[in-house]
Amino acid sequence: VYTPTGPDGLCLVWRDGDRLCLDGDIDQTNADVLRPDLIEDIRAGVVDFDLTSVRFFGAAGVRLLLALRAEASDRGTVLRVACAPMVRRVLDICGVSDHEAWTLMGPPEPGRAACPTGEN
Amino acid sequence: MRRAPFHHSALIVDSDETLRDRLAPLIERGMVAHEPMLMVVTARTEGIIRGILGLTATRVVWGDSSGFYRSLGTAYEMFRRYLVRQHRNGQRVHVVAEPSFDRTDLPVAVSRVSEYLAYEAVCNQVYAPYGCPVTCLWDSRSQSPSVIDQVRGLHPYEIGPYGRTRQPRFVSSEAYLRERANRGLGAVPEANDLDIFPTEDMAPVRAAVNAWAFSAGFDEAMAGDVVVAVSEIIANAFVHGSAPVRLRCWRDGGTLVAQVDDAGGAPIPSEAGYIPPDNISPGGRGLWLARQLADVVLTSSQNGVTSVRLHFPYAVTVANHD
Numbered sequence: 393v394y395t396p397t398g399p400d401g402l403c404l405v406w407r408d409g410d411r412l413c414l415d416g417d418i419d420q421t422n423a424d425v426l427r428p429d430l431i432e433d434i435r436a437g438v439v440d441f442d443l444t445s446v447r448f449f450g451a452a453g454v455r456l457l458l459a460l461r462a463e464a465s466d467r468g469t470v471l472r473v474a475c476a477p478m479v480r481r482v483l484d485i486c487g488v489s490d491h492e493a494w495t496l497m498g499p500p501e502p503g504r505a506a507c508p509t510g511e512n
Numbered sequence: 513m514r515r516a517p518f519h520h521s522a523l524i525v526d527s528d529e530t531l532r533d534r535l536a537p538l539i540e541r542g543m544v545a546h547e548p549m550l551m552v553v554t555a556r557t558e559g560i561i562r563g564i565l566g567l568t569a570t571r572v573v574w575g576d577s578s579g580f581y582r583s584l585g586t587a588y589e590m591f592r593r594y595l596v597r598q599h600r601n602g603q604r605v606h607v608v609a610e611p612s613f614d615r616t617d618l619p620v621a622v623s624r625v626s627e628y629l630a631y632e633a634v635c636n637q638v639y640a641p642y643g644c645p646v647t648c649l650w651d652s653r654s655q656s657p658s659v660i661d662q663v664r665g666l667h668p669y670e671i672g673p674y675g676r677t678r679q680p681r682f683v684s685s686e687a688y689l690r691e692r693a694n695r696g697l698g699a700v701p702e703a704n705d706l707d708i709f710p711t712e713d714m715a716p717v718r719a720a721v722n723a724w725a726f727s728a729g730f731d732e733a734m735a736g737d738v739v740v741a742v743s744e745i746i747a748n749a750f751v752h753g754s755a756p757v758r759l760r761c762w763r764d765g766g767t768l769v770a771q772v773d774d775a776g777g778a779p780i781p782s783e784a785g786y787i788p789p790d791n792i793s794p795g796g797r798g799l800w801l802a803r804q805l806a807d808v809v810l811t812s813s814q815n816g817v818t819s820v821r822l823h824f825p826y827a828v829t830v831a832n833h834d
Contacts, residue, residue, distance in 0.1 A: 402715060420747045421712055448718055450740050451797035452747070458794065478736050485589075485804045488791050 403446075405429070411440040417448035423456040430456070434463045434471075441473045444498070449479045454486050465493035474498060518640035521676055522667035523608075524660060525651045528560055534671050535608070536564045538647070541675075542606050543571055550594075552577045553610035553649060580612050581831045584624065585785075585803035587611075588631040592788065595642035603644075610649035617766030617825045618808065621698060625659055627808045630692065632666045633685035634786040647671060662688075689782035697810050697821050700771060706761040710746050717759065718743055721770070724761055725824075728768055734829045737805040738822075742770045744798035745820045749774035753818050768824040777816035785809070805832070 403416035403426060412433055418426070441460075446453070457473070464471045475483070475498035483489045489496055523534055539561070542549050551558065552575035562569040579587045591607065598605045613624045632648065639646060650663045665683040669676050705724055710717045718739050725735035742759065749757040753776030761770045785799030799820075803809050806822040807829075813819070 417715060417718070419714060419743065420751070421714070448715075448739065448743065450744050450747070451795075451801055454797055455794045458792065462792075477733065478740070481733075481736075482740065482801065485801060486789055486797050488789075491791060 408442070410438065411442050412438050413442040413445065415445040418446060418453040418456060419448060419450060420452040423452040427456055427459055430460055431463050434460060434467070434469075439464070439469055439471050441471060443479050444474050444476050446476045446479050449476070449482050451482075451486075453479070454482060454488060457483070458488060461491060461493045465491075469493070470495060472497060516643065517668075518636065519645035519647075519669055519676065520636055520639065520667050521645070521647045521669035521671050522663050522679070523647055523649050523671040524663070525557075525649055526653065531557060531560050532564055533673060535649070536561060538608075538671060538675070539565060539572060540568060543568055548603065548605045549573065549608065550575050550605050551608045552579070553608065554612055557610055557649065577610070577612060578831070578834075581828060582834075583804060583807045583828055583832050584628050584631060585800075585806075585809075586832055588635065589788065589804060591646075592635075592639060592642075595639055595644050598644055599642040606645045606647065608647045608649065610651075617827055618823060619764040619767055619769075622767075622808050622810075622823055624808055625655065626692075627810075629659070629662055629666060630689060630786065632663065633683075633688040634783065636666070636668065636685050638787060686782070689786070693779065693782040693811065695810075695812070696814060697771070697812050697819055700760055701762050701764075704760045704762045706759065708759045709756050710759055712750055714743055714746060717746065721759075721761065725768060728763060729826070730768070730824075730829065733833055734824075737829060737832065738768060738770070738824055741802040741805040741822055741824075742772070744801050745770075745772040745822065748798045748820075749776075749818070752776065752780075753778055766826040768826075768829075769821065770824075771819060771821040773817050773819045775816065776818050777813055778818055779813045780811045780818060780820070 402422050403414055403418055405426065406413050461471060471494040473494055473496050475496055477498065480496060480498045483496065525531060539549060549572045551572050554577060558574060579590050591609065611628055613628070618624055648667065650660060652660045664670060664679060665681050666688060668679055668682045670679050706720055708717055708720065721739050721742050722735050725738045730738065746757060746759060749772055753774030756775055758773045759770065761768065785803040789797045789800050802822060807825055808823040810821045811819065
């Protein structure tokens with residue numbers, strides 16, 4: 393099921409089995425629009441997120457994923473997030489990659505050894 | 513419990529004898545005290561120190577100074593992450609760093625050294641929790657007297673002929689950053705590659721910036737850095753400033769330059785983008801991302817216009833992906 397969200401369908405969201413796939417751009421115009429539905433999906437048991445087709449990802453995307461991670465953390469579950477290179481790069485630069493409530497898949501940034509939780 | 517002071521010291525090098533008389537004894541004292549040391553210095557300095565110390569030099573860890581050819585924000589953050597790891601492991605490592613700034617293709621009018629001094633200022637606060645002394649070598653033979661003067665003011669300690677002494681002319685990082693926040697950016701060239709008034713729907717702007725970076729020979733990942741940094745600054749202009757927002761992009765030699773102006777004229781907080789974001793809070797990451805991805809980032813708010821200018825030297829943007 394395709395769910396276009398935001399202006400001109402900036403980001404498409406659909407279910408592929410147990411996985412939730414996001415495709416397109418995540419920015420400040422649609423991150424808050426996407427959040428409630430994605431949190432509902434986590435409450436319904438989704439733990440696998442496929443962000444390998446995300447083209448644009450910045451601070452608003454980080455904010456969105458941190459909200460999802462907080463939800464998972466509250467529920468005691470661990471998200472698995474498959475990252476496009478840009479997504480992984482931005483998460484690593486922001487120092488949020490290491491956390492017990494998610495596992496990021498996709499190669500980490502060279503030379504940017506992750507920061508341990510709570511110390512930065 | 514009161515935290516031990518952060519020993520951030522300047523060692524001003526005016527001759528090779530200074531290395532012999534000040535740096536070599538500093539290392540020897542550290543070795544006697546069983547204090548681990550990481551040296552991230554130029555090949556020339558390493559050669560001189562190895563010649564003086566002989567076998568003692570093998571007890572020091574010699575780091576790779578190529579990090580200084582990544583973006584300045586990245587170089588500074590890589591050091592911080594090293595300090596975080598030492599702290600987590602209960603290690604106290606004395607870091608000796610000699611920043612090197614040649615070998616980039618920035619326009620001559622843009623000073624990497626000047627921008628790096630902002631990081632020297634802010635690390636007094638940002639590196640302090642990790643309990644590791646940091647000593648910075650600055651060579652007065654290759655830097656102007658004004659830069660050396662500022663370096664002294666930004667380090668609470670100096671390594672002199674008799675070891676470490678407190679710096680009486682120390683300036684707080686807040687005061688330093690506030691003073692430098694309004695230096696002005698210099699003129700924008702009359703002919704630009706891009707001159708756009710973005711709306712909040714930024715997909716077309718991102719496509720244009722991406723194509724522009726490609727046309728200058730940036731590969732997909734490097735162009736992505738430019739797109740993210742520029743988008744974050746435009747998003748900030750809409751959130752914290754006011755329309756109209758204007759984006760101009762041009763080339764200066766091997767450097768891509770992008771400037772975002774908004775009509776709000778609000779000053780950008782002088783520490784914005786210099787303090788690492790935490791692992792939890794929702795906001796405050798836009799300018800951090802821009803300062804990590806671009807090399808020199810200049811800001812100003814004058815005459816009712818707030819401006820941010822991002823520089824992406826080709827070589828630095830390549831090195832940022834090594």
